[in-house]
Amino acid sequence: MIMSRIEARRDEDAVAAGPLVDRLLGGLPAEAVLTDPDVTASYANDMASFCPAGSPAVVVLPRTVEQVQHVMRTATELRVPVVPQGARTGLSGAANATDGCIVLSLTKMDRILEIDPVNRIAVVEPGVINAALSRAVAEHGLAYPPDPSSWEMCTIGGNIGTASGGLCCVKYGVTAEYVLGLDVVLADGRLLTTGRRTVKGVAGYDLTRLFVGSEGSLGIVVRAVLALRPKPPEQLVLAAEFASGAAASDAVCRIMAGGHVPSLLELMDRTTVKAVNDMARMGLPESTEALLLAAFDTADPAADLAAVGALCEEAGATQVVPAEDAAESEMLLQARRMSLVALEAVKGTTMIDDVCVPRSRLGELIEGVERISEKHGLTIGVVAHAGDGNTHPTVCFDASDPDESRRARESFDEIMALGLELGGTITGEHGVGVLKKEWLAREAGPVSMEMQRAVKHAFDPLDILNPGKLF
Known part of the structure; x- marks a missing residue:
């Protein structure tokens, strides 16, 4: 009886999606249009917890700009919502499907179209994996600095959509600072080109920056012109142990106030260190309450590490250990990169916060999270891009326990409220999506929200682009 009901429901969905699928197939190859309910269901959500997801009517995987334009023209004509997706590594529900939508997966548009060493730019499609771009430009002696922890999986289009950051932001900045220009397919299928290929450019409103961080709500990025930098020297990493998060935060303040420019300044609390050791047997020191990682990619990184090590000791570090070589440095960075995966293994499910505070108040946030953890009787690990004040308190819980x-x-x-206080x-880098809609309104205020909705309406008057996200 149950199976017959499931089959009946699938038949109803297939009938309802029929005209839509037929229209899509008019401009897309059959292999680019997925309708099997089991397959489309696998595209329903990203990696966020507590974010509702609907059932897509169809999933499309275009390979060309023209195919994306066809999808958007079809969606506009039939008034069907479109949810753009990359690798679905996001943590805010921004890529979650809505009922009856077209999921527009851009993972097949994965070509690096150009690398220009003279002008220090790369032109890429949105499905290019972050790490793949980094490796490709490295062959030309160049670097694409933004490096989210999921860089081996996440796409450039997703990075642009969420204005993502990464471990090196303290020195090199975030994704928005590297996007020079975009080709964007608008809701009605028109192609908009924004920005430039030049180092400078201030002609008109900065529409490029408007699209960065818009989470697919204003248009579909189909091509990006990205700024590159010369490849820096290999970095060396220092690990400093502290008896409290407050002491580690004091060290961060001393380092930044001292004018130092580390290529990386990351913090892992005791809970996170233990989780990483349990998963990968990394041999990190579990006796510490907070482990601070500092790195320099300067001409003389050892001297810079020595100066920062002295500041850590002044702040109360119980032990300061500089890496001896690049291999040891990479091991420490790998431990940091696997932090979120290791915390997920603690209870099976995590809810990852993304609160950014002024660096001077980092210690207060860490102490506040400790109090919240004790109050609710939950394991909450904190990892942070400490040099930016961008923290990721990660709540570990059993999703089967109501x-x-x-x-x-x-x-x-x-924790969100504490961050605003x-x-x-x-x-700081994960975006709003579904998870933080209420909190965006609290932070931005009514006037800002009115203006943001007006911008959305100007680009998407039918509200078919990623509806229900942000607002």
Whole structure:
């Protein structure tokens, strides 16, 4: 009986999607249009917890700009919502499907179209994997600095959509600072070109920056002109142990106030260190309450590390250990990169916050998270891009336990509120998506929200582009 109902429902969905699929097939090859319910369901959501996801009517995987234009013209004519997706490594539900939508997966548009060493730019399609671009430009003696922790999986289009950051932002900045120009397919299928290929350019409104961080709500990025930098020297890393998160935060303040420019300044609390050791047997020091990693890619990194090591000791570091070579440095960075995966293994599910506060208040946030963890009886690990004040308190919980899930959600909200109280922001790099819609309104205020909705309406008057996200 149950199976017959499932089959009946699938038949109804197929009938409802029929005209839409037929129209899509008029401009797309059959292999680019997926309708099997089991397959389309696998595209329903990203990696965020507590974010509802609907059932897509169809998933399309275009390979050309013209095919994306066809999808958007079809969607406009039939008034069908479109949810753009990259690798779905996001943590805010921004890539989650809505019922009856077209999921527009851009992973097949994965060509690096150009690398120009003279002008230091790369032109890429949105499905290019971040790490693949980094390796390709390295062959030309260049670097693409933005490096999210998921860089081996996440796409450039997704990075642009969420204005993502990464471990090296303290020195090199975030994705928005490297996007010079875009080709964007608008809701009605028109192709818009923004920005430039030059080092400078201030002609008109900066529409390029407007699209960066818009989470697919204003248009579909189909090509990006990205700024590159000369490849820096290999970095060396220092690990400093502290008896408290507050002491580690004091060290961060001393380092930044001292004028140092580390290529990386990351923090892992005791919970995170233990989780990484349990997963990968990394041999990190579990006796520490906070482990601070500092790196330099300067001409004399050893001298810079020595100066920073002295500041860490002044702040109360119990031990300071500089890496001896690049291999040891990479091991420490790998431990940091696997932090979120290791925390997920603690209870099976995580809810990852993304609160950014002024560096001077980093210690207050860490102490506040400790209090919230004790109050709710939950394991909450903190990893942070400490040099930016961008923290990722990660709530570990059993999703099959309703009470634990409730406490996880409450703790998440309390951490968000704490971040705003400390003069911070609800998201430093993960975006708003579904997860933080309420909090965006609290942070931005009514006037800002009115203006943002007006911008959305100007680009997408039918509200078919990623509806239900951000607002």
